[in-house]
Amino acid sequence: MSKKFVMQEEEIRNPKPETRNRSDFWEITQDALDVGVIARRVVPVNCGAIVTLDGFVRQFTRGRETEYLVYEAYEPMALKEMEKLIARAHDEFEIENIGIVHRLGRLEIGETSVVISVASPHRRAAFETCEWLIKELKRTVPIWKKEVYADGEIWIEGESAK
Amino acid sequence: MSKKFVMQEEEIRNPKPETRNRSDFWEITQDALDVGVIARRVVPVNCGAIVTLDGFVRQFTRGRETEYLVYEAYEPMALKEMEKLIARAHDEFEIENIGIVHRLGRLEIGETSVVISVASPHRRAAFETCEWLIKELKRTVPIWKKEVYADGEIWIEGESAK
Amino acid sequence: MKVSVLFFGATADEAGTREIEVDFADHARAEEVFGEIVNKYPRLAQHKLLFAVNQEYANGDEIIKDGDELAVFTAVSGG
Amino acid sequence: MKVSVLFFGATADEAGTREIEVDFADHARAEEVFGEIVNKYPRLAQHKLLFAVNQEYANGDEIIKDGDELAVFTAVSGG
Numbered sequence: 001m002s003k004k005f006v007m008q009e010e011e012i013r014n015p016k017p018e019t020r021n022r023s024d025f026w027e028i029t030q031d032a033l034d035v036g037v038i039a040r041r042v043v044p045v046n047c048g049a050i051v052t053l054d055g056f057v058r059q060f061t062r063g064r065e066t067e068y069l070v071y072e073a074y075e076p077m078a079l080k081e082m083e084k085l086i087a088r089a090h091d092e093f094e095i096e097n098i099g100i101v102h103r104l105g106r107l108e109i110g111e112t113s114v115v116i117s118v119a120s121p122h123r124r125a126a127f128e129t130c131e132w133l134i135k136e137l138k139r140t141v142p143i144w145k146k147e148v149y150a151d152g153e154i155w156i157e158g159e160s161a162k
Numbered sequence: 163m164s165k166k167f168v169m170q171e172e173e174i175r176n177p178k179p180e181t182r183n184r185s186d187f188w189e190i191t192q193d194a195l196d197v198g199v200i201a202r203r204v205v206p207v208n209c210g211a212i213v214t215l216d217g218f219v220r221q222f223t224r225g226r227e228t229e230y231l232v233y234e235a236y237e238p239m240a241l242k243e244m245e246k247l248i249a250r251a252h253d254e255f256e257i258e259n260i261g262i263v264h265r266l267g268r269l270e271i272g273e274t275s276v277v278i279s280v281a282s283p284h285r286r287a288a289f290e291t292c293e294w295l296i297k298e299l300k301r302t303v304p305i306w307k308k309e310v311y312a313d314g315e316i317w318i319e320g321e322s323a324k
Numbered sequence: 325m326k327v328s329v330l331f332f333g334a335t336a337d338e339a340g341t342r343e344i345e346v347d348f349a350d351h352a353r354a355e356e357v358f359g360e361i362v363n364k365y366p367r368l369a370q371h372k373l374l375f376a377v378n379q380e381y382a383n384g385d386e387i388i389k390d391g392d393e394l395a396v397f398t399a400v401s402g403g
Numbered sequence: 404m405k406v407s408v409l410f411f412g413a414t415a416d417e418a419g420t421r422e423i424e425v426d427f428a429d430h431a432r433a434e435e436v437f438g439e440i441v442n443k444y445p446r447l448a449q450h451k452l453l454f455a456v457n458q459e460y461a462n463g464d465e466i467i468k469d470g471d472e473l474a475v476f477t478a479v480s481g482g
Contacts, residue, residue, distance in 0.1 A: 036198020039216060043272060048220045051292070053285065054201060054212040055403050071402065072333050074395055077379035078402075102402060110205060114403050123215065123296060130213070131289045134403055142376070142395075143402025144333035155334035157371060158399035217482050233481065234412050236474055239458035240481075264481060276482050296482055304455070304474075305481025306412035317413035319450060320478035 024098045026082035028075055028143075030105045033112040042097040047119040051126040053134050055114040057107050067148050071104045071113060074142040078102070081141040085133060093129040095120040100133065102143060113145075188244035188262045190237055190305075194273065195265050201279040204259040209281040213288040215296050217276040219269050229310050233266045233275060236304040240264070243303045247295060255291040257282040262295065264305060275307075325350050325390035329361055332397045338367040339396075348388060355384035361396060371398045404429050404469035408440055411476045417446040418475075427467060434463035440475060450477045 025041065039052040057069050086098050097119045107113055116133050120126035138159035145156045187203065201214040219231050248260050259281045269275055278295050282288035300321035307318045326347055331339045346364075348357055358375045362368045375382040376395040388394070405426055410418045425443075427436055437454045441447045454461040455474040467473070 034198060035201055035214075036196060039197055039214070043218070046220065046222050048217065050216040050218070052197075052201070052214045052216065053289075054214065055210065055285075056205070056212070058208065058210045058283070060208050073402070074330065074332050074376070074379070074397065077376055077395070080379055121220070123217070123293070127215075127289055127293045131285070134211075134285060138400070138403040140400070141402050142332065142374075142397060142400050144398065145401040145403075146333065155337065155398065156401035157334060158401060159403065235481070236409065236411050236455070236458070236476065239455060239474070242458055300479070300482040302479070303481050304411070304453075304476060304479050306477065307480045308412065317416065317477065318480035319413060320480060321482065 024086050026079060026086060026098075026100045028073055028078060028102050028104060030103070033101055033103050033115050035112055035115050038099055038101050038115045039117040042099040042117045042119040047096045047121050049121075049123040049126050050117055050119045051123065051130040052115065052117040053130050054112050055134065056112045057109050059109045061147065064147075064149060066109065067150060068109065069107045069113070070146040070148065071102070071107065072144050072146070073102070073104055075104075078141050078143055082137070085136050085140065088136075089118075089129050089133060093120075093132070094122070094125045095129045098129070098133065100137070102137075102141070104143070186248050186260045188241060188248060188260075190235055190240055190264050190266060192265070192267045195263055195275075195277050197274060197277050200261055200263050200277045204261040204279045204281040209258045209283050211283075211285040211288050212279055212281045213285065213292045214277065214279040215292050216274050217296070218274045219271050221271045223309065226309075226311060228271065229312060230271065231269045231275070232308040232310065233264070233269065234306050234308070235264070235266055237266075240303050240305055244299070247298050247302065250298075251280075251291050251295060255282075255294070256284070256287045257291045260291070260295070262299070264299075264303070266305070325352075325388070327357070327388060327390070327392045327394055330393065330395040332395070334371060334398045335368055335373070335396050338371070339365045350390070352388050353384065354382045354386040354388055354394075357388050357394065358382070358384070358396065361394075368396065373398060374400075404431075404467070406436070406467060406469070406471045406473055409472065409474040411474070413450060413477045414447055414452070414475050417450070418444045429469070431467050432463065433461045433465040433467055433473075436467050436473065437461070437463070437475065440473075447475065452476070453478060 035054045039050055082100050095118050099117045102114045118126045118130045197216045244262050257280050261279045264276045280288045280292045329344050336342045374397055377386045378393050408423050415421045456465045457472050
C-alpha cells in the first residue's frame with residue numbers, strides 16, 4: 001500500500017567525525033501514520049533537534065462539521081514534487097535530514113494526514129525548514145482533499161489556512 | 163518516577179462548537195520519552211496542526227565526543243517555571259494546547275531529553291510558539307546538563323546553541 | 325498522435341472519468357491540447373486549472389509528443 | 404533564623420554538598436545572605452550564579468524569613 005523512495009547519498013563532501021550519509025525519505029501511503037516512528041527515522045548522530053509537523057483532520061472547518069476526509073494524489077508526480085521540495089530545502093537551509101509522509105484515502109477526524117520531520121544540529125533551521133516544507137507542499141504537491149459533511153461533500157481547491 | 167501537573171480549565175470564555183477545555187501539561191520524569199505519545203496528548207478537536215520539538219543527546223558537541231549526559235533539576239522550581247512559560251505562551255500566542263516533558267538522569271546518545279508539543283488551529287502559531295518555548299525553557303527552567311566524555315565531564319552553564 | 329489525459333479530484337468529477345485517450349495532430353503545443361480538452365468538458369472551465377505534461381507542471385509552451393501523459397487538475401489541497 | 408540552602412549541578416560540586424542549613428540574623432536581605440554563602444564556599448565565585456528564594460528567582464532585595472528555602476545555581480542548561 002505504500003510507495004517509498006529513499007535516497008542514500010554515498011558521497012561525503014566534508015568528511016568529519018559527525019558527518020554521515022544523508023538519508024531523506026518521501027512517501028505516500030494508504031496506511032495510518034505513526035508520528036513518533038516517522039520523526040525518529042530522520043535522526044542522524046550529529047543532530048540535536050528534530051522538528052515535526054503533524055497535520056491532522058479537523059472536526060470543524062469554517063464552522064462546518066466535517067465527517068471525514070478523502071485525500072487523493074497524482075502519485076508519481078506527487079512523489080517527484082516531494083523530492084524536489086527536499087532538494088530545494090537542502091539548498092536553502094542548513095539541515096541534515098528530512099522525512100515527509102502523506103496519507104491518502106479516507107481519514108477520520110483526528111487522524112494524521114501528513115508528517116514532516118526535519119533534523120538539524122541547530123533548532124532554528126529545523127523550525128524554519130519544517131514550516132517552509134509544509135507551506136510549499138500545500139502549494140506544489142498534487143494531492144487533493146475532499147471534505148465530506150452530513151449534507152454533502154466538496155473538493156478543496158487551493159491550500160487551506162491550516 | 164514522574165512528577166505530573168495537569169491543568170484543566172473548566173471555564174470556557176467563548177463557547178462555540180469547536181471550543182473545549184484546555185489541557186496543558188508539564189512534567190519532569192526519569193523515564194524514557196515517547197515523542198509520538200507525548201505529541202498526541204495535546205490534540206484538541208478544533209486544531210489542525212501539532213508542531214513538536216524533540217531535543218536529544220548529540221554525539222558530538224563542539225567537535226568533542228560525548229559518552230552520555232546527565233540532567234539534573236531543581237524539580238519544584240522547574241515545574242513552576244514550566245507552568246509560567248505555558249501561561250505566558252497562552253497570553254502571547256493564539257494556540258490551543260501545550261505539552262512539555264523534560265527527562266532527567268543519565269541519557270545515552272540519541273535519547274530524547276525534551277519534548278515540546280503545541281497544538282493550534284493554524285500552523286504558523288504552533289511553529290512560533292514551539293520555538294519560543296524551547297528558547298525560554300533553556301533560559302529560565304532550572305535544569306542542568308552534564309556532558310560526560312571519555313576523559314572527563316563538565317556541567318554546562320548557560321544555554322547551548324542547540 | 326495519441327496521448328492519455330488524467331483527471332483527479334474535482335476535475336475527475338467534472339469530466340466523469342479519471343483517464344481518457346485523445347488524438348491530436350503531431351507537434352501540438354500544450355496550450356492548444358489542454359484548450360481542446362477543456363472544450364470537450366466545458367464544466368472544467370469553472371475551475372482554476374493546473375496542467376501537467378509527463379508529471380511536470382506545464383506552462384503551455386511544451387510540444388506534446390505521442391505517448392505523453394497529460395493531466396488536468398485544480399489547485400492542490402494536500403497537507 | 405534558620406534557612407536551608409540548596410545547590411545543584413556545578414554549585415553542588417563546588418560546595419561539596421547538595422543542601423546545608425544556615426543561621427542568619429532575622430530580616431536579612433537576600434543579597435547579604437547569598438553573599439555569606441558564597442564567602443563560605445569561595446569556589447562558587449568562579450561561576451556566574453543565579454539565586455532563588457522559595458523556588459522563585461531572587462533579585463537580592465527579598466527579606467529572608469525563618470524556614471525559607473534558598474538555592475544557588477549556575478545559568479541553566481536544560482533542553
